[in-house]
Amino acid sequence: MTNSQRAACVELRFPCRPEYVGVARLAILGVASRMRFSYDEVEDVRLAVGEACTTSVEWAERNSKADSEIVLRSEIGQDSLVVDIFDDAGERGDEARVGEAEQESENLGALLITLLVDDVTVVPRDGGTHVRMVKHARQR
């Protein structure tokens, strides 16, 4: 890719439900596999995206947002991948509705994302949440 070329963008929209998280993982696996990532880095991205989508799905269930959707957008740079995950699963505010076991698993999910990608930001948006993750390919 030359500097003058625009970064390629791949976008996927799918229902915010447990059975579709695997579809998102497959999509991001395909995208990350096209880049200069090592095998482990591709796996890191797959797991991080899976965790972010899982958190969206869990909040959609808590907020009774059965019709909510996730938009997964990946921007393929020369040596880095930017993944945006938008959901309309409602606010992530009411922790009183989160059981102890659920909280534990969600904390593990958040920990995994932090450890697997180089940068992550979680920002509330109208009716949902926007998660942005950046993964850089290591120099080899």
Add this chain to the structure above:
Amino acid sequence: MNFKMETRSVESKPPIIELEGEVDVYTAPQLKQQMISLLESGARELVVDLTKVDYLDSTALGVLIGGLKRMRERDGNMVLVCPSPRIRRVFEITGLDKIFDIFNTAQDATESMGKEKL
């Protein structure tokens, strides 16, 4: 969805839950239900075999932690079989490899439980 679960029970040995494929937010509830059934039927020891698992997320980790806690509350134990470096890495980066006893083969896992009784 690529997921299979089979439970093997041999007399005088702990039951083994063999998982295959992807254990995630969609499939992990089946594992949880199976663990609850085994606990309710009196199991105090359990082996969970992850040899054929190719993806495991935080939901699955949460279910495994829950299973381990419940077994230990009953003075029992639950151990894992996980020869795959990729899956084992998920336990390592979350520090859960220090909480679970993880073996490379089901035989090693089963024998470890036998030794605990001595």
